[in-house]
Amino acid sequence: MARPRSFDHDHVLHAAERQFRAAGYNGTSVDDISAATGLGRGSLYATFDGKHGVLLQAMAGYFARLGQGAPRALAGPDEGALERLHGYLLRAVHGVPLAADVPPASDRTAATCFAAKMALEIGASDPEVQRLANDCFSVVRTAVAECVRAAQRNGDIDPDADPDDLAYLLLTVIRGSDVVGAYGHSPARLTSIAESAFAMLPRPRHP
Amino acid sequence: MARPRSFDHDHVLHAAERQFRAAGYNGTSVDDISAATGLGRGSLYATFDGKHGVLLQAMAGYFARLGQGAPRALAGPDEGALERLHGYLLRAVHGVPLAADVPPASDRTAATCFAAKMALEIGASDPEVQRLANDCFSVVRTAVAECVRAAQRNGDIDPDADPDDLAYLLLTVIRGSDVVGAYGHSPARLTSIAESAFAMLPRPRHP
DNA sequence: GCCGTATTTGACAACTCAGTACAGAACCGC
DNA sequence: GCGGTTCTGTACTGAGTTGTCAAATACGGC
Numbered sequence: 001m002a003r004p005r006s007f008d009h010d011h012v013l014h015a016a017e018r019q020f021r022a023a024g025y026n027g028t029s030v031d032d033i034s035a036a037t038g039l040g041r042g043s044l045y046a047t048f049d050g051k052h053g054v055l056l057q058a059m060a061g062y063f064a065r066l067g068q069g070a071p072r073a074l075a076g077p078d079e080g081a082l083e084r085l086h087g088y089l090l091r092a093v094h095g096v097p098l099a100a101d102v103p104p105a106s107d108r109t110a111a112t113c114f115a116a117k118m119a120l121e122i123g124a125s126d127p128e129v130q131r132l133a134n135d136c137f138s139v140v141r142t143a144v145a146e147c148v149r150a151a152q153r154n155g156d157i158d159p160d161a162d163p164d165d166l167a168y169l170l171l172t173v174i175r176g177s178d179v180v181g182a183y184g185h186s187p188a189r190l191t192s193i194a195e196s197a198f199a200m201l202p203r204p205r206h207p
Numbered sequence: 208m209a210r211p212r213s214f215d216h217d218h219v220l221h222a223a224e225r226q227f228r229a230a231g232y233n234g235t236s237v238d239d240i241s242a243a244t245g246l247g248r249g250s251l252y253a254t255f256d257g258k259h260g261v262l263l264q265a266m267a268g269y270f271a272r273l274g275q276g277a278p279r280a281l282a283g284p285d286e287g288a289l290e291r292l293h294g295y296l297l298r299a300v301h302g303v304p305l306a307a308d309v310p311p312a313s314d315r316t317a318a319t320c321f322a323a324k325m326a327l328e329i330g331a332s333d334p335e336v337q338r339l340a341n342d343c344f345s346v347v348r349t350a351v352a353e354c355v356r357a358a359q360r361n362g363d364i365d366p367d368a369d370p371d372d373l374a375y376l377l378l379t380v381i382r383g384s385d386v387v388g389a390y391g392h393s394p395a396r397l398t399s400i401a402e403s404a405f406a407m408l409p410r411p412r413h414p
Numbered sequence: 415g416c417c418g419t420a421t422t423t424g425a426c427a428a429c430t431c432a433g434t435a436c437a438g439a440a441c442c443g444c
Numbered sequence: 445g446c447g448g449t450t451c452t453g454t455a456c457t458g459a460g461t462t463g464t465c466a467a468a469t470a471c472g473g474c
Contacts, residue, residue, distance in 0.1 A: 415474100417473090417474090418473090419470105420469100420471090421470080421471095422467105422470090423466105423469085424465105424466100424468095425466095425467105426463105426464085427462105428461100429460100429461075430459105430462095431460070431461080432459085433458095433459105435454100435457100436453105436455090437452105437453090438451105439451080439453090440449105440451075441451090442450100443446100443447095444447090
């Protein structure tokens with residue numbers, strides 16, 4: 001029985017995420033967030049407790065999207081697991097894929113993992129950000145490891161390989177491609193890196 | 208025939224690099240640089256043309272160190288090439304190695320590649336920084352590719368593999384480990400990732 | 415229609431920042 | 445010593461920043 005909010009919570013966080021992506025955390029001012037989201041200064045502080053609060057909630061939203069998207073892109077029957085992994089890897093280097101039918105990001109700033117960018121910029125001095133970023137990493141890594149196990153069950157990956165180690169390695173390649181992309185390399189180069197990584201996966205020995 | 212400088216050019220750039228590493232570019236003020244280097248504001252502007260100038264020269268210095276260190280750690284006879292590559296990979300995930308006898312960085316902020324951190328923070332909006340960072344990447348990648356070729360000549364790596372593709376992949380893993388490290392993972396985990404990457408290198412087929 | 419309540423707006427004060435300017439200090443050559 | 449030249453430190457300006465507050469506004473319930 002009072003004035004309702006005139007903005008959509010998630011939409012605002014999404015706009016703030018775009019802003020943080022484009023300019024980094026320390027590179028965006030509260031006014032920038034205000035302009036990007038359309039929210040006034042006062043509402044911003046009342047709802048999100050300022051810049052840092054906006055970041056934490058934006059990262060939490062990103063985490064939630066990953067938690068839904070990564071399993072959706074990777075989980076499934078053992079039979080197509082290796083091919084799902086292949087497709088995921090190829091799409092991941094052009095932007096964190098949320099599902100198989102979501103097109104990859106169009107530009108580089110939207111393609112780099114939000115959590116990785118924030119962790120590298122301020123994670124060392126902001127434990128909360130570091131933890132949230134690692135949560136994002138873990139949820140994807142777990143989904144990849146599960147997909148590796150499925151591929152092993154289907155005889156497409158060496159059963160002696162440790163699926164968790166493999167998942168760590170693949171995710172490290174994907175995150176590394178964020179850096180390589182930041183150096184200005186072409187999407188074709190990133191695709192090539194992803195293909196090389198996939199090609200090096202240990203196949204089962206045929207005796 | 209005038210007052211000489213009372214500071215060491217390289218020493219100042221090194222201190223500034225540490226500051227940029229610790230707080231990021233947008234997170235450090237000119238006063239921070241002044242405090243970290245001991246230089247006054249006036250000297251800073253006269254010598255380096257302000258914050259951005261300090262960054263560019265610090266990155267140039269970093270590039271110069273890499274250009275000397277990477278070949279020194281990787282070049283050599285074909286016979287030990289694979290083992291040199293192995294050692295380099297293991298050290299690189301704990302900090303950019305400048306030579307085999309230089310101990311790895313003690314803390315994470317000193318371990319992450321300076322160029323990578325700057326490229327990810329401001330590279331998208333600062334072409335000069337992006338180019339300098341990519342130069343740092345290229346000089347190491349070239350040294351790694353050369354080492355891969357040496358290992359191929361020695362019969363330790365599949366001669367059909369493209370050494371440049373392999374170098375891109377290995378460097379992507381190394382840069383990815385910067386991100387994984389920023390998530391807070393232990394050095395042991397990074398070592399494990401490096402070992403996994405090394406283990407996946409394509410060995411020559413023994414018919 | 416009217417009131418109470420929550421949201422929004424915009425403005426404000428205190429502060430920090432980048433870049434400049436100027437006066438003083440240090441050194442070299444003579 | 446002494447002059448000229450370069451370096452150093454500090455103070456200053458204008459712009460930009462953050463966090464807060466009070467008044468204005470919009471809406472649901474009655």
